[in-house]
Amino acid sequence: MENYQYPDEQGFFGQHGGIFVSETLIAALADLKQAYQQAKHDPDFWRQYHDDLKYYVGRPSPVYHAKRLSQYLGGAQIYLKREDLNHTGAHKINNTIGQALLARRMGKKRIIAETGAGQHGVASATVAARFGMTCTVFMGAEDIQRQAPNVYRMKLLGAEVVAVESGSKTLKDAMNEAMREWVARVDDTFYIVGTAAGPMPYPEMVRDFQCVIGQEAKIQMQDAIGRQPDVAVACVGGGSNAIGLFHPYIQVTETRLVGVEAGGLGLNGTQHAAPISSHSPQGVLHGFRSYLMQDEHGQVVSTHSISAGLDYPGVGPEHALLHDLGRVDYEAVGDEAAMNAFHLLCHQEGIIPALESSHAVAWAVANAPAMRQDQVILVNLSGRGDKDINTVAKLDGIIL
Ligand SMILES: *Cc1c(COP(=O)(O)O)cnc(C)c1O
Numbered sequence: 495m496e497n498y499q500y501p502d503e504q505g506f507f508g509q510h511g512g513i514f515v516s517e518t519l520i521a522a523l524a525d526l527k528q529a530y531q532q533a534k535h536d537p538d539f540w541r542q543y544h545d546d547l548k549y550y551v552g553r554p555s556p557v558y559h560a561k562r563l564s565q566y567l568g569g570a571q572i573y574l575k576r577e578d579l580n581h582t583g584a585h586k587i588n589n590t591i592g593q594a595l596l597a598r599r600m601g602k603k604r605i606i607a608e609t610g611a612g613q614h615g616v617a618s619a620t621v622a623a624r625f626g627m628t629c630t631v632f633m634g635a636e637d638i639q640r641q642a643p644n645v646y647r648m649k650l651l652g653a654e655v656v657a658v659e660s661g662s663k664t665l666k667d668a669m670n671e672a673m674r675e676w677v678a679r680v681d682d683t684f685y686i687v688g689t690a691a692g693p694m695p696y697p698e699m700v701r702d703f704q705c706v707i708g709q710e711a712k713i714q715m716q717d718a719i720g721r722q723p724d725v726a727v728a729c730v731g732g733g734s735n736a737i738g739l740f741h742p743y744i745q746v747t748e749t750r751l752v753g754v755e756a757g758g759l760g761l762n763g764t765q766h767a768a769p770i771s772s773h774s775p776q777g778v779l780h781g782f783r784s785y786l787m788q789d790e791h792g793q794v795v796s797t798h799s800i801s802a803g804l805d806y807p808g809v810g811p812e813h814a815l816l817h818d819l820g821r822v823d824y825e826a827v828g829d830e831a832a833m834n835a836f837h838l839l840c841h842q843e844g845i846i847p848a849l850e851s852s853h854a855v856a857w858a859v860a861n862a863p864a865m866r867q868d869q870v871i872l873v874n875l876s877g878r879g880d881k882d883i884n885t886v887a888k889l890d891g892i893i894l
Contacts (some may be wrong), residue, residue: 495719495744495745495747495819495821495843496745498744498745500812500815501694501697501698501811501812504694505693505694505695505698505703505810506535507697507811507812507814507815508814508815508818509776509783509814509815509818510611510699510776510782510783510784510785510811510812510814510815510856511694511782511783511784511811511812511815512691512693512694512782512783512811513693513694513781513782514679514693514778514781514782515673515693515781515798517668518677518680518694518782519673519676519677519680519781521680521803522676522680523693523694523695525600526600526695527687527694527695529596529599529600530596530695530698530699531695533595533596534702535679537807538829539595539596541600542595543591543592543595543703545657546591546595546624546833547588547591547706547891550581550591550624551580551581551587551591552579552581553580553588553706553710554710555575555576555577555579555580555707555712556576556579556623556714557573557574557575557576557711557714557715557718557872558573558574558709559571559572559573559578559718560572560573560574560839560842560843562842562843563838563839563842563843564734564862565813566713566842567858567859567862567863568860568862568863568867569862569864569865569866569869570675570724570725570779570861570862570866570867570869570870570871571719571863571864571867571868571870571871572858572862572870572871572873573715573718573723573870573871573872574843574845574871574872574873574875575707575710575711575714575739575873575874575875576871576875576879577707577735577874577875577877578800578845578847578851578875578876578878578879579878581620582613582616582617582620583691583848583877583878583880583881584613584725584733584735584848584865584876584877584878585615585707585735585738585874585876585877586613586614586616586617586688586734586852587617587620587621587875588703588704588706588707588738589617589642589686589688589700589703589704589734590614590617590618590620590621590686590688590705591621591703592699592702593621593684593686593687593699593700593703594621594622594624594625594627594684594686596624596684596699597625597627597684597686598625598627600684602627602682602683602684603627603628603682604627604628604629604630604679604682604683604684605618605621605627605628605630605683605684605685605686606624606629606630606631606632606672606675606683606684606685606686607629607630607632607674607685607686607687607688608631608632608633608665608668608669608671608672608673608688609630609631609632609633609637609665609668609688609695610633610634610637610664610665610668610802610803610805610806611637611641611644611801611802611803611881612633612637612643612644612645612647612881613644613688613803613877613881614686614688614689615631615633615644615648615653615655616647616648616651617632617688617796618686618688619631619647619648619651619653620651621686622651622652622678622869622876623651623652628652628654629648629651629652629653629654629656630653630654630656630675631648631653631654631655631656632656632658632668632669632671632672632675633645633655633657633658633668634654634658634661634662634663634664634665634667634668635657635658635659635749636655636662636663636664636666637663637664637665637802638657639656640802640837641799641802641881643881643884644881655849656671658670658671658757662796664796664805665802665805665806666779666780666794666806666807669780670780672685673685673781675779687700688700688732688734688744689731689732689733689734689781689806689810690732690734690737690810690812690813691732691733691782691784691808691809691810691811692780692781692782692883693780693781693782694782697782697810697811697812700734700737700810701734701737701738701741701812703738703743703769704735704737704738705738705742706738707735707738707739707874708726708738708739708740708741708743709742711726711739711742711872712742712743712746715739715870715872718838719851719870720750721748722743722746722748722873723749723870723872723873724748724749724750724865724870724871725750725751725752725861725869725870725872726739726740726743726749726750726751726752726872726874727751727752727753727754727854727857727858727871727873727874728740728752728753728754728854728873728874728876729753729754729755729756729804729850729851729853729854729874729876730753730754730755730770730802730804730809730813731756731767731803731806731822731850732806732808732809732810733753733809733810733812733813734752734810735874735876736813737810737812737813737873738874739872739874740753740816740822741812743867744816744821750823751759751816751820751821751822751823752822752823752824752825752857753769753770753813753816753823753824753825754824754825754827754853754854754857755768755769755770755771755804755809755824755825755826755827755853756799756800756801756805756826756827756829756853757771757805757826757827757828757829757831758789758796758797758798758799758800758828758829759798759828759829761826762830763818764787764789764796764797764798765797765798766794766797766799766828767787767797767798767799767804767805767806767807768824768826769785769786769807769808769857770785770809770813770814770817770824770886771808771824771825771826772787772826774788775788776788776814777792777794777808779794779807779808780808781877782808783814784808784809784810784811784814785808786807786808786809786815787807787808787813788807794807795807799829799850799852800829800832800833800885800889800894801832801848801849801850801852801882803848803849803850803877804850804853825857827856827857827860829855830858831853831856831859832849832852832853832855832856833852833886833889834856834859835847835852835853835855835856835858835859836849836852836855836879836882836886838855838859839852839855842878845875845878846873846878846879846880846883847877847878847879848875848876848877848878848879848881848882849882849886850877851875851876851877851879851887852879854873854874854875854876855873855875857873858873859872
């Protein structure tokens with residue numbers, strides 16, 4: 495791990511990543527890469543970014559010792575990295591602040607974004623308002639039906655929401671449409687990708703903007719327990735909250751890293767969203783190559799998870815590499831275990847977690863009891879669950 499230096503010049507993380515897009519986008523991505531490399535080495539850029547995270551987002555987010563939950567489980571001590579306390583309720587805002595600052599630097603006045611559950615759409619609409627830009631969010635027509643409150647939030651923030659009627663009318667179709675729109679209006683438009691995926695330079699850029707999670711956690715854990723945790727765990731959709739926690743820990747070999755994919759209804763068949771744990775082959779989607787859930791003809795399959803934010807057939811290329819290298823263990827947690835963890839955290843700690851984050855909590859619930867009481871699990875609580883209460887109520891047979 496000493497020489498871990500990715501991506502390479504071509505945007506590859508080992509065998510994964512790269513740029514697989516049409517001719518028109520090659521030039522736009524090259525411009526973006528150049529602008530980002532300049533910003534990355536400009537202390538003024540990072541000063542502005544950290545100022546916004548401090549005064550607008552409310553960082554640093556605390557690490558919190560979940561004592562009652564730990565005691566209830568009777569094993570390892572569980573600490574939560576509270577990304578749920580950020581403005582707009584999740585880690586997504588760390589990335590949209592960074593990309594909006596880059597858009598401003600590039601003189602772009604118009605932002606576009608894709609969204610599934612609506613969290614990234616809300617975070618994009620928020621920064622567009624904050625920086626005085628216009629914002630168009632592409633969202634599958636099916637998701638618009640399922641996520642009405644977030645659609646209204648985006649509109650309140652001044653964004654236009656475009657319904658995407660193609661394919662399964664969900665996140666992957668919204669991302670296709672956003673890329674198509676970017677091709678058509680590359681001159682005045684900045685595309686804010688919501689996770690650590692997509693063509694180079696997005697996976698690197700999103701990772702860098704989310705690394706604040708792991709950087710803070712390292713200092714906070716040292717303060718709290720005088721050392722680093724035995725395990726750090728995060729849920730993996732496209733992989734942005736997880737890579738933000740993991741990347742600063744890659745060299746911290748005493749800390750085991752665990753990425754939790756959505757096991758849905760089980761790993762047999764396609765009613766899940768766990769491309770790594772289900773041993774999916776490599777494939778190309780949305781401009782990059784990685785492990786990708788496909789049928790025997792190489793067609794991308796439609797996936798299932800109780801949590802819309804994890805319901806994606808691919809995974810960011812750096813996670814694919816970290817799996818190949820054996821540095822991060824990827825495991826699947828299903829709908830039911832995530833739901834149980836959701837309720838447990840509500841009752842034991844007075845925290846309503848996002849259903850995505852509940853997958854990471856569920857891993858701790860399953861594994862803490864077999865660990866010693868002086869061992870420590872750090873869970874990335876990527877977001878709050880207010881957005882999910884309709885889903886949970888429906889599953890519990892309650893109509894709100
Ligand atoms: C979007 C989202 C996720 C999944 O996205 P990643 O890029 O994998 O982090 C996880 N948790 C919450 C709360 C989200 O909103």
